[in-house]
Amino acid sequence: MQEIVIKTDKLTKRFGDFTAVSEITFDVYKGEIFGFLGANGAGKTTAMRMLIGLSKPTSGSATVAGFDVYKQTENIKKNIGYMSQKFSLYEDLTVLENIIFYGGIYGLGNAQIKTKSDELIAGLGLQNEARKLVASLPLGWKQKLSFSVALLHEPKIVFLDEPTGGVDPVTRRQFWDLIYAASDNGITIFVTTHYMDEAEYCNRISIMVDGKIEALDSPENLKKQFNTGSMDDVFYELARGAKRVE
């Protein structure tokens, strides 16, 4: 039996009359790469915001890293990392200053920050750039850096919200290498994406349509289930039934 790190049961979010997320139920296992797919406006971001403690669910239940999303958001926040689709480091700070800052607000000690930042900079091969402003780095490096910063405090789960938007294919590949490495270390990855080739990299994926989860399985099984050779077709098959258009 695998250890469950995220568990939702009929998790729902309504904004007035509008049901953004409707009774979603799923489990995510420790160390897996869980792809969270859906067209724009399908409710991915809202669902994710509930899990990371930015938004209170309307009904249903969920636990993240064993903590309740209604009452224990403080504990959840200590155990997760997050990287948004917008680039999330400070451009007017150096690489090192960014690392020290994030280490600082996650409450790491000075010695710990020192070891962690040395490790991180060496791991990314940024020794020569450590004291340069982040603004001067190419986008691909920035993305890799912000992923590494999201792992700084050794979270159990990392939430990635369309992390590779606007990045070239080579860098995307390298980025996924980092994700695999993290997953091998037992960190659970919860990732939303638009790219179907990326969906193939995931252990399991869920596809949301109009606020509901319409499919949830490994990419191979889904392709079999929809009797097609590519994830693109699976996604299109499900998403074209959507009534919500953004």
Next chain:
Amino acid sequence: MNWQEARRGWNNFKIMKQFIAFVKKEFYHVLRDKRTLLILFGMPVMQILIFGFALTNEVKNAKILIVDHAKDISSQKIISEIAAGKYFKIEKVISDDKQIEPAFKKGVIHVAIVFPANFHQDLMHLNKTQIQIIADASDPNLATTLTNYISAIIKDYQSGLNKTFSVPFQIIPDVRMLYNPQLKGASNFVPGVMALVLLLVCVLMTAISIVKEKETGTMEILLVSPFKPVLVILAKAVPYLLVSLINLASILLLSVYVLGVPINGSLLLLFAESTLFIITCLTLGIFISIKTNTQQAAMLVSLMGMLLPTVLFSGFMFPIENMPVALQIFSNIVPSKWYYIIVKSIMIKGVGFSVIWKETLILAAIMVFLFFLSLKSFKIRMQ
């Protein structure tokens, strides 16, 4: 000390450390942006100098009416002194009080002086006499300047007499301001500039710096971190509090040493009241940043919503007394109005806290109101 207390102490220490890490980051932001830095520290200096030198109107050929009931040596001497200078052009020398008012109403003259009968005699025998100076204070700046010139001329004459005679002579100028007797309005701009600069730095800069994090997406990262959202906001305000205090000091230094505007009251009280105003402005900046999502919107709201009312309704450029009642009532909710009154009272009139406690209380009330309003709308956003 039991275990729980120790734990709480450790937690507080940890939060403090997080807070310091955040404030440090904020200082990097402020210090690295050279353009903002220039605005932050250059603007107060520029404003003081512009207001100080461009707006001091040195008057030439102001029209003066002289009512001479005395027609003696002293009055003649003073009149010829006035005529000799470049400041005044004598419109008429008459001996009828009734012509003064019509002349003012028609706008033919800016200022009038009245020598009483027996001017010289009183001066010689009683060693003391009076002279009346009446100015059209609908332009308060001009009125002050003119009466100051005349007073100076009279003082010169008086000290000339005191050199030749051993008894001290005294001519007491009795200055009357017509139409705007207390010279409220532009009588002094330093308190106005202080309000303006602190407002700009605290409201505008704070609002922009918070909204910027929303725009770039770093705010989300911060909200997902265990760092308390309220602390994010507080940490953002700290550098601007410090910058404001530095600005305050530089404005005061400039006004005392360059413009010669003295600080008559307590410096400590002035700084304490200014800190209250700064915190009010910071809260306002925070409130704007919660309500807006782009830097442009934050800037527009700050400028239109705060800067304009400050210029219009603080009483620093336009006298509030002359406004329609509705606008007079509205002016009461503008924090800068109260701060302006407080600073003027401390700096110019040199009064203590007992005189300005009411204004202080109103300012504090506005601050508390804004604070809870921000807190409430911040919580709603978090839902």
